[in-house]
Amino acid sequence: MKNFKIAQPKTIDQITSLLSEKRDKYYLMAGGTDLLGEIKDEIIEPEAVVDLTSIPNLSYIKKEKDGVRIGALTTVAELAKNLMIKQEYPGLHEAANGIATPQLRNMATVGGNLCQRPRCWYYRDPQVKCRKKGGSRCFAFRGKNKYHAIFGGGLCYIVHPSDLAPVLFALDAEIFISSSKGDKSIPLTDFFILPKVTVSKENILEPDEVLKEVKIPAPKRGEKSTYYKLMERGAWDFALVSVAVKANVSGDVFKDTKIVLGGVAPAPWRLKKAENMIEGKKITENLLRQATKEALKDARPLKENEYKKELIETIVYRAALSLV
Amino acid sequence: MEKIKKKKRKTFTRRDFLKGFGSGALGAAVVPKLVSQDVFSLQTKEGKIPLYSKKQITLNINEKNYSLVIEPRETLLHVLREKLNLTGTKKTCSGGECGACTVLLDGNPIYSCLTLAIRADNKKITTVEGLAADGKLHPIQQAFIEKDGYQCGFCTPGFIMSSVALLEKNKNPLTEEIKTALSGNLCRCGNYSKIYEAVSVASKSMRGA
Ligand SMILES: Cc1cc2nc3c(=O)[nH]c(=O)nc-3n(C[C@H](O)[C@H](O)[C@H](O)COP(=O)(O)OP(=O)(O)OC[C@H]3O[C@@H](n4cnc5c(N)ncnc54)[C@H](O)[C@@H]3O)c2cc1C
Ligand code: SF4
Ligand code: FES
Ligand code: FES
Numbered sequence: 001m002k003n004f005k006i007a008q009p010k011t012i013d014q015i016t017s018l019l020s021e022k023r024d025k026y027y028l029m030a031g032g033t034d035l036l037g038e039i040k041d042e043i044i045e046p047e048a049v050v051d052l053t054s055i056p057n058l059s060y061i062k063k064e065k066d067g068v069r070i071g072a073l074t075t076v077a078e079l080a081k082n083l084m085i086k087q088e089y090p091g092l093h094e095a096a097n098g099i100a101t102p103q104l105r106n107m108a109t110v111g112g113n114l115c116q117r118p119r120c121w122y123y124r125d126p127q128v129k130c131r132k133k134g135g136s137r138c139f140a141f142r143g144k145n146k147y148h149a150i151f152g153g154g155l156c157y158i159v160h161p162s163d164l165a166p167v168l169f170a171l172d173a174e175i176f177i178s179s180s181k182g183d184k185s186i187p188l189t190d191f192f193i194l195p196k197v198t199v200s201k202e203n204i205l206e207p208d209e210v211l212k213e214v215k216i217p218a219p220k221r222g223e224k225s226t227y228y229k230l231m232e233r234g235a236w237d238f239a240l241v242s243v244a245v246k247a248n249v250s251g252d253v254f255k256d257t258k259i260v261l262g263g264v265a266p267a268p269w270r271l272k273k274a275e276n277m278i279e280g281k282k283i284t285e286n287l288l289r290q291a292t293k294e295a296l297k298d299a300r301p302l303k304e305n306e307y308k309k310e311l312i313e314t315i316v317y318r319a320a321l322s323l324v
Numbered sequence: 325m326e327k328i329k330k331k332k333r334k335t336f337t338r339r340d341f342l343k344g345f346g347s348g349a350l351g352a353a354v355v356p357k358l359v360s361q362d363v364f365s366l367q368t369k370e371g372k373i374p375l376y377s378k379k380q381i382t383l384n385i386n387e388k389n390y391s392l393v394i395e396p397r398e399t400l401l402h403v404l405r406e407k408l409n410l411t412g413t414k415k416t417c418s419g420g421e422c423g424a425c426t427v428l429l430d431g432n433p434i435y436s437c438l439t440l441a442i443r444a445d446n447k448k449i450t451t452v453e454g455l456a457a458d459g460k461l462h463p464i465q466q467a468f469i470e471k472d473g474y475q476c477g478f479c480t481p482g483f484i485m486s487s488v489a490l491l492e493k494n495k496n497p498l499t500e501e502i503k504t505a506l507s508g509n510l511c512r513c514g515n516y517s518k519i520y521e522a523v524s525v526a527s528k529s530m531r532g533a
Contacts, residue, residue, distance in 0.1 A: 006396035006442055007366060009373045017368040029440075036438050037419055039397075048375060049396065053443060077432070101508025102486065104420055106432040107439070180369075235507035236421075 001039060004046045008054040012178045012210060015050055020180035020208035026050050028210065030073060030112035033104055038117060042126040043133075052111075058212070059109075061085065067217040072111030072210070076164075080105060089216060091225030091244050095167040098229050101236050111211045114165055114175075114191070115203065118158035118266075119238055120148065131199055132156050145302040147240070150309065152265035156195035157302060159263050160202060165192070166262035167227045167244035168214060169270070176213040179206065188214075192267035202266060220256075222248045228319040229262070230311055239263035241311045245319045252283045252324045259316060264299075264308055271295040274316065283324055288317035361393050381445040385410065386454025400444050401425045401436035404451060412452035412481050423509030426482040427451050433489040433508070452481035455488065464488060464526040473522035475513035483509045487523045495531055499524065 007026070009015045019026055025047035029035045038044045052058070058073035061082050068088070070079065079085060080096035099105055099113070117123070122130045122139040129135035140148050140157050148157040165188075173188040191203050205211065219225075225246040231237035242262035247254040257278060259271040277291035292313045299309055362378035382391045383400075385408070394403060401418075404410045404427070414424035418437045425437040428450040455462035464487050467473065474480040483506060490497060490505035497505070502523050511519065 001397045003377070003395060003397050005364075005375050005377045006379070006440070007373050007375045011370065014368060014370040014373050017370040018366060018373055021368065032440060032443070033420060033435075033438050036399075036440065040419065049440075051443065100420075101423070102489075102505060103423065103426055103433050103435045103508040106429075106434050235504075 002042070002045055004039070005048040007048050007050045009050065010054065010056075012055060012058075012212065013180075015052070015055065015210055016178055016180040016208050018050060019210075022048070023207045026207075028052055030109040030115075031075065031107040032112075033100075033108045034112060034116040041124060043117075043124060052210070065218070067215055070110055070214045070216070072109060072212050072214070074110045075106060076100075076108045076110065076113060077102070077105040079110060079164075088219050089167075089171060089225060091167045091227045091246060092164070092171065092216070095163045095227040095229070095242075095244065098227070099163050110164060110214060113162050114168075114188075114214075115205065115211060116161055118202065119161045120156075120158045123158065130156075132158070132195070134200070141302065144304065146304040147238075147263075148302055148305055149265050150299040150301040150305055151261075151269045152194050152267060153300065153302075154194070154196045155199045156266065158195070158202070158266050160192065160265065160267050161238050163227070163229060163239060163242065163262060166242060166260040166268040167225065167246075168216065169268040170225060170244040170246040170258040170260040171216045172258075174215045175211055176215065177205065177209050178212045179209040183212070185215075194266050220248055222250055224249045224323045226319050226322055228315040228322075230315060241308050241315060243312070243315045243319050244268075245316070245323060247320075247323060249323050253280060254278055254283055254320070254323075255280060257320075259320070261312060264312065271316070273298070278320075283320060285317050285321065288320050289313055292316045376442070379442055379445075381442060383441070383444055383449055384447065385449045386451060394441050396440060396442050398441050399437055400427070400429075400439040400441045400449070403441040404436060410451055410453050414478055414481055416478070421510075422479075423482045423486070424479055426485040426509060428485055428489055431489065431492065433486050435508075450485070450488070452484055455484070462488070463529045464491065464523065467522040467526035467529065468519075471518055471522040471525055473515065473519050475511075475515050479509060479511045479513075483511070483519055487526065490523070491527055491530060496527055497523075 027046040027049055029049045030052045058071045060071040062069045063084055076096050076099050086093040122128045123132055131138045138156050149159050168188050174185050175188055176185045227244045229239045229242035239262050241264055244260045247257040257275045259275050261269040273295040274291035296309050361380040364375040366373045366375045378393050380393045382389055404413050416422045416424040420435050420438045425435050426433050427436045430448050464484055486506050486509050502520050
């Protein structure tokens with residue numbers, strides 16, 4: 001591993017001020033499970049790492065009247081074992097519990113999970129300069145693309161690796177961002193961007209911006225959520241496909257349904273067509289399969305990943321029916 | 325190269341060499357070698373920020389304090405094995421994909437290969453060397469021997485550390501719970517059923533059942 005320095009600031013303002021001066025050469029490290037991997041593999045070569053964990057009080061899960069606030073440095077393990085989260089946002093609990101391994105969950109943070117870089121094997125290969133890394137081609141497009149996007153591609157076909165993202169999307173989460181220009185809060189749906197908009201990054205964050213907090217609104221009456229994830233092995237794997245379903249359920253009728261997929265696009269991907277088709281109707285396996293099939297007509301699979309469509313059809317109906 | 329130099333001149337206003345910094349308050353500290361840490365002070369609008377290219381840290385490993393000066397890039401795994409000769413913790417994949425390097429950090433299992441040692445400063449670390457007491461093996465170690473919980477043994481320290489963390493919190497785990505707790509450790513010899521059995525036996529002996 002090449003050498004780098006480490007900055008240990010004491011406040012968020014110090015961090016954003018430092019990052020606004022240093023920009024490209026200084027990298028923020030939270031749990032480090034992704035960033036250190038990128039440094040070891042020589043995908044990035046920081047002059048310095050800026051230690052986010054030297055800032056106090058960024059790890060918390062606070063329940064308030066209008067929702068819950070989760071600090072960026074809260075670990076995935078803390079999220080997974082929080083009983084209030086398990087009760088009020090079961091989908092979030094399930095997603096957190098299914099991430100990687102116990103060790104990685106103890107290390108990985110909520111902020112880092114949302115900001116982690118893609119797992120495309122061309123991106124992770126230091127010898128390859130693909131379009132995401134400033135090159136002129138996407139090697140996955142005509143190359144090995146079994147794990148790549150079937151929605152939202154174009155220029156680059158990564159899938160977003162985060163398991164928390166789809167479920168936080170479905171739960172209408174908001175995020176708070178600090179920067180040297182001040183703080184702002186945006187809906188998570190505006191956070192992720194497609195490669196067509198900017199190919200070099202997966203979210204709107206500028207180099208001097210820090211994700212500080214995630215806020216989820218209080219669940220409405222009858223609101224239920226769940227997260228289903230399919231992997232090639234039983235643990236320790238990213239999703240082949242996954243789905244977060246949230247709905248206001250009364251009997252077997254769904255209202256305000258959100259169906260958000262993971263593992264299929266460069267950002268969490270909503271199946272709006274399917275949501276509309278089931279809205280207010282009596283839920284059955286048939287209806288769900290039909291609605292999903294309809295929504296999947298918009299998919300644009302690559303040579304090796306058509307199989308994801310079938311998996312999606314299956315997990316959507318299973319996940320939704322589990323809420324009845 | 326030119327560019328980097330220029331940048332440095334602009335932002336690094338002071339360069340300090342501090343000796344023995346940060347070790348004063350430690351009671352049982354192993355006597356620190358007097359090696360300098362190397363710290364710059366970065367001037368920003370929000371005040372000065374320390375920027376280390378070497379730092380003196382103290383690791384509390386198996387209840388013993390070690391003070392040493394390390395580079396930011398050194399992982400906890402590297403420091404354990406190469407600097408402190410604690411080679412019970414194994415290095416295999418070096419990237420969070422095998423579990424051989426598992427140690428406990430403040431009681432929780434983590435991968436030491438993906439942990440910068442600098443960030444374990446003043447934290448409590450437990451490695452496999454810290455389990456036996458008064459010449460007696462830890463019940464989990466004993467159970468691994470009795471139940472043939474290993475073949476080549478390379479994954480064993482990692483599995484044992486994950487098992488220690490599990491049995492601290494859950495005295496009587498179901499097989500499913502054992503499997504989940506050990507899902508971050510791989511055994512290339514495929515000795516899983518014996519490993520689960522060993523943990524189950526250890527939990528019984530630790531409960532005195
Ligand atoms: C073997 C393995 C298996 C995995 N399996 C899964 C899985 O199944 N599901 C899943 O979701 N993930 C998985 N991951 C990814 C893992 O969850 C992420 O690496 C982790 O969540 C990142 O969090 P961190 O705190 O370690 O981030 P870091 O590694 O510290 O940072 C990751 C990135 O985010 C940036 N960043 C971090 N925090 C902030 C912040 N607050 N504001 C702005 N930028 C920030 C960093 O600069 C860096 O670019 C896996 C990882 C490994 C190594
Ligand atoms: S999918 Fe994106 S990251 Fe992968 S090769 Fe194509 S441009 Fe690069
Ligand atoms: S060496 Fe750390 S997980 Fe493999
Ligand atoms: S005993 Fe050989 S790897 Fe597990």
